[in-house]
Amino acid sequence: MKHELSFVAVDFETADPRRDSACAVALVKVRRGEIVDRLSHLIRPPRREVTLTWVHGLEWKDLKGAQSFKDLWPEIEAFSADVGFLAAHNAPFDRSVLKACCAAADLVPPKLPFLCTCQVARQMLGTRHAKLPDVCAALRIPLQHHDAESDAEACARIVIEAEKRMGAEQVRGLI
Numbered sequence: 001m002k003h004e005l006s007f008v009a010v011d012f013e014t015a016d017p018r019r020d021s022a023c024a025v026a027l028v029k030v031r032r033g034e035i036v037d038r039l040s041h042l043i044r045p046p047r048r049e050v051t052l053t054w055v056h057g058l059e060w061k062d063l064k065g066a067q068s069f070k071d072l073w074p075e076i077e078a079f080s081a082d083v084g085f086l087a088a089h090n091a092p093f094d095r096s097v098l099k100a101c102c103a104a105a106d107l108v109p110p111k112l113p114f115l116c117t118c119q120v121a122r123q124m125l126g127t128r129h130a131k132l133p134d135v136c137a138a139l140r141i142p143l144q145h146h147d148a149e150s151d152a153e154a155c156a157r158i159v160i161e162a163e164k165r166m167g168a169e170q171v172r173g174l175i
Helices: 069-079 091-104 117-125 132-139 148-166 168-172
Strands: 006-014 022-031 034-042 085-088 114-116
Touching (some): 006 091, 069 091, 091 114, 117 148, 132 148
Parallel strands (some): 085 114
8 A cells, every 4th residue: 555644743741731831742754654753852841830740750850951842843843844734642632732832932833734643543443432542552552651752653653554544535534
């Protein structure tokens, strides 16, 4: 089967429940069914209070020396500039984090559409249950859940598998 899709899978972790509090980001670039590049950074959140440590294990001491989202933006933007779409598991969350961080930094978010790999997994596997660990188990994709790079790679691999099973047009139809 010929692979056609070119996209970036993205995952954000946040320091607190507010969407502008990104504390980690990972992007995995895919071209024609192959992972071709990766980008991963810790991000200094806008507030010192890190209340979601229980989710991802990151604390203020891990983040205080990291670059701000605004400082990382040129690299993030350039990384995703030449693809057709962004993919994320539970895309509304990652899209809202991206938009909130851009708004807080007075930046323009990318105009790229988002593909939700929850929807892709539901369609491909014929299930209502699409939590990332469950989907990865079903597809035998390794996962360290809530590690941004692992989550982003898992999203990339879900889309790659969906393109194999369903075809590029059907995957695009879920955007």
